[in-house]
Amino acid sequence: MQKAYRHSRTTEGLNITEEMLRLHSIARQLGDQISLAKAFVVIAKESNNLQFAWELSAQIRNLQVLLSNAATRQTPLTVEESETAILDMALLLYHAQQLHYDSSTMIMRLKSKIQSLEEQENSIREKSSKYGQIAAEEVPKSLYCLGVRLTIEWFKSSNIQRKLMEAQKLRDNYLSHFVVFSDNILATSVVVNSTALSSNHPDMVVFHLVTDEVNYAPMKAWFSLNDFRGVTVEVQKFEDFIWLNSSYVPVLKQLQDSETQNYYFSGNNDNGRTPIKFRNPKYLSMLNHLRFYIPEVFPALKKVVFLDDDVVVQKDLTQLFSIDLNGNVNGAVETCMETFHRYHKYLNYSHPLIRAHFDPDACGWAFGMNIFDLVEWRKRNVTGIYHYWQEKNLDRTLWKLGTLPPGLLTFYGLTQPLDPRWHILGLGYTNVDPELIENGAVLHFNGNSKPWLKIGIEKYKPLWNKYVDYSHPLLQQCNVH
Template sequence: MFSPSSITRQLNDQIALAKSTVMVAKESSNLQFAWELNARIHNSQLLISNAATRRSPLTAGESDGAIRDMALLLYQAQHQLHYDDSPTMMMKLKAKIQFLEEQVSSISDKSSMYGQIAAEQVPKSFYCLGVRLTVEWLKKNHWKSSNLKKKKKKLLVDNSLHHICVFSDNVLATSVVVNSTALNSKNPKSIVFHIVTDEVSYGSMSAWFSINSFGGLTVEVQKFEDLSWLNASYVPVLKQLQDSNTQKYYFSGNNDENNRSPMKFRNPKYLSMLNHLRFYIPEVFPGLKRVVFLDDDVVVKKDLSELFSIDLKGNVNGAVETCMETFHRYHKYLNYSHPLIREHFDPDACGWAYGMNVFDLVEWRKRNVTGIYHYWQEKNVDRTMWKLGTLPPGLMTFYGLTEALDRKWHVLGLGYNTNVDPGLLEKGVVLHFNGNSKPWLKIGMDNYKPIWDKYVNYDHPFIHQCNIH
């Protein structure tokens, strides 16, 4: 009896051999046989993908036919294509596949670089909106004083209400998060949004949320520069971000011959403190007990109130897991050649997603989770444990402290995957445009853009005047 993991391995081995055989078939002009092999490859890949999607292993019953048919076709290949499966032949095929993979990798790196550049560009219309709103903010002094009303201050620390935080410098994206939450909430007045931005965006963000009411929910806007504890003596990553070598690493791109890394590992957005504030939520909101964290590239399709009573079973972080079969496990994010990584973390532990997280701040403080984060940041000063972003240190910080949530709460991939399961889109609560194709950029994903557009008032004077569409 084969185990589920051995079934998957056998299918993957057959797929690898079949791919090399397709090359032989094409070189010998046997295109019909190459087509049959590709069809079998697709069938086997579909089996593995479906098992991953439903999050249960392949069974012998559903895979036996595919394995048998592929084995028969590979046996026929030896006779029809007149090649032998000796070690010498296999080495030649392997060398050719490696050469082709290197060519694909080179093209992929260039594509990734250009896609990254496009994704990081903010449309001119967004600059227009920011400038117009900032001017309005400077003109309307009563807006500033209105943010200090005693009644509103009490709501900001009322733990009977539902508190949601967003860290962003993108006014329109944040507006979509707030508006979609309000419109799909059973009781918008029970929601308090805490928006943290930077000094440059503070005026425009404050003006926008003073002009618009969003169903009566409460909105607080603050800038992280006002957080007195946020300094290099307390925050290791802030000290690292100020380091000239770190800045050179992120800004030099692939021109740094001594330290070549993929473009995505060198994205300057990782220098932004807004990207790291998620590890300091208890310090940013010292009076709160539970918070839902949302990225600014999400759309909220349904009521979130259940998240504020969901049982985290003593854990700190509630998140949707992303591992399916061997995908998105810890070994994909961390460097297991490092002894500390090998010692502390199971390589097959399941990864999870940032973008919709429930944080129990009482447990966070009790377990000194921020201290855990500081420990790993200080150990990674040379970037040998991980390189990319905030997810790897998040996986390490919340290791053993994360409760898996139902997948409906956080549907990922709308920023890169054109084939997200329609069923998940329908029942999903928070839809996440993670990836390069953001709905406010003109770089694809047009089929998902209406989901986002639904929560943008394109007739609003400021949006209309800035020609945002």
Template sequence: MSLLPQLSLILRFPMLIILSRWFSTLSLMGLPMELCKLGSKVTTLRGAMIEVQNIEEFTWLNVSYAPIVKQLLDVDSRAYYFGENPDVEPRLQNPKYIALLNHLRFYIPEIYPQLEKIVFLDDDVVVQKDLTPLFSLDLHGNVNGAVETCLEAYHRYFKYLNFSNPIISSKFDPQACGWAFGMNVFDLVAWRKANVTARYHYWKEQNTDKTLWKLRTLPVGLLAFYGLTEPLDRKWHVLGLGYDLNIDNRLIESAAVIHFNGNMKPWLKLAIGRYKPLWERYINLGHPYTQDCATS
């Protein structure tokens, strides 16, 4: 299967995008009813099948199995993330940090028990080149193929995790290199063998008091995939188009996937002007759903 270059998916809500070579499938999990992506000029996927899944049908994703579900139902956690606790810093009061859709990435083997390898994409990316070669990359026994982000010192483990806590400092290297979610190759055979989902569960349970890390799904991902991540060439995944004003144009042009991570999404009025055309070229700007996306 030749994965469609220049595939742009634009959403206002978190969603997981899974590319499967074997099933020739693009799977969308947690699809909202009003999709900004309906304004896209991309109308075919060259014979690929689109599968839309409903998270409510994942009956195994329940309190007895998934710590994130337990956290969602916990009164104190809801007060913490939903802005009901005046003692919590405003930047931490964001429901997305405990949104099920943000945590589904840790359950991909359960969602696709027959699959052996997948490519994972976040919802704020544009695919500029054929991703087929990713399926034949040798991950050397690792679970996660990802682009490292430690070109800057602040993307090392000590910036994401609380190394004053012995449970962290005794198990992890503070100088270990961080990596990015958003364009990942996952070997699901190796994932199941290493039981990565159980590792994720363990660390979620350890952090119920929020002393090991505060924000996002990346810190728990760094823990769960520690020692199981294969660095990919930076050209596979160029990040920062949602916050960095100074990304080299040559790097953007050579990238297979460009990622609008950050607050300045290309469909928002506060988007970075020089990057916005990279998204707009694939969008029918006259479509009502696209216009509905253009919010500040």
């Protein structure tokens, strides 16, 4: 009589029919009950109804044991062995409905839980991004030590200061000229060393390095003390460029603007709405923007290869100088094939100036390994184009981040796509196809995880480390490893 009563109440509450108890549907019904009961366990715990959550969990285990036994003996469940468990679970599910654990309540609570978890995830992601950015910007003590020791070497040794280079080579357009703008001595050394070791004729290679006043003496000392297979290395500091002043260079003008300084350096301007990566002061660094002034920096040169300081060269790059750019100024590897980096990813197409002048689906390309025809650059006044867009973006409404967006605007219609094997990107933030790495000419550690930092991606560090002589006395004194 009691079983009949329970069966009647269950049928009334959960609409269980005799059809659902037929032999062929028992396993499916058990599975459905378990799924529903698991959801109710979550809601019961959220409602602090721990006793009911325990009862549901116990009955879930009973049903799972039935299913497991049937699977082990490889015979279907029978009505006789499963009816009691099904009805007991049905009563618990009916009780859950009486507690308003119905589907609408469950959906609302789950949505609330999901929203809470998403907020936690966003908070954790924001903190992770902030700490990762701080770690990426921090100069390791070992590299700071290296700079100090090299500065001492420079000023105490008149022999190093008197070391002469062949000045004629610096202006000889029959040679291969490479340009690097950096304040990182060790990273720049890896670029020069890897290029030298990969070159078929290193004596025909000239490196033009530009740094700041703080790093000028140690940079000069390092490249005077070390030989790179006969590669010629010139070091300059941008403070010596007379033409580099705020009346000519928009970025210097922005640096003097109090609102811009507040935006980049204090972070108090928009109540934290702008992500930290957009507020990095390095994006106003002159070393970062000198790439737009290469003809002014090197007035005697006709063609150069520009390299970022976070690259490794593993093929001979002299062939780049014979590539026909078809009248274009910039030769670069496009990035819109697999990663879909098109113009609309970098620029604000809600702004009428951007909409009117640029195709949102135009293919993006990468800085870091570029061949520049400086004759065409001067002829087309490319630096003037760059100035125009920088002036238009004083309020940061055209783009927010870095030098690539203004580069995309400046070299729009003036860029010749290169074979993708010339420039392999992503080694500083993602997984890269090993075949691409093996066949790539230039490997770019773009991203926060630089190979000289503790946060560098471990599996890619050996690609960079092999170009550092860790037995060098100065590196050992500074514990560079």
